[in-house]
Amino acid sequence: QSVVTQPPSVSGAPGQWVSISCIGSRSNIGAGYDVHWYQHLPGTAPKLLIYADTVRPSGVPDRFSGSKSGASASLAITGLQAEDEADYYCQSYDNSLSGWVFGGGTKLTVL
């Protein structure tokens, strides 16, 4: 069980907006460590989607955005497309575990 909590699943229709939460604590996100988001399609390598809480790497559509407040972070996806259907993970560092941590992952279904 991860120390960073994500909803197991979210869903939305094409064109709609969804948000995925990532709830941590004072030893990880709340301690000021950056939150990163990854998109993972089955059978492929995870892909960095958002880094340093809010920054999109080159090539990531601006439909994806990240935010952070206190010990929580969120990933928002607007204008849902079928190709967005994947698993999404937040990731940070935890100073009480002295290690890096992933959220439990959220499966996005595009209806």
Added chain:
Amino acid sequence: QVQLVDSGGGVVQPGKSLRLSCEASGFIFSDYALHWVRQAPGKGLEWVAFISYDGTNKYYADSVKGRFTISRDDSKSTLYLQISSLRDEDSAVYYCTREVPLPTPGGDKSYPLGYWGQGTPVTVSS
């Protein structure tokens, strides 16, 4: 371009050992810290181990501490993960991944994992 190629996985009996490899290209290997991350069947991503750019600092998840050893051979641009005393719960796809050092207030513990290998599957089965 940056490329990481994972290998060494397979079917192994409980209690046995295995060495995973990750061959890197497209960047100066000795300049970067590296991690291993795994995904068990039906589960999420789990961070496993870290090694600093110069090999002096190594950290492990509690679930593997004392059984797994991360190492690197800069002359071969290759990262390793020696896995011993394998357990059923070690069955997973193992990915090597490279940090992207970026200026951030979060410090070097906050670097994102920007490049990933394709993963190598390990199945622990008698």
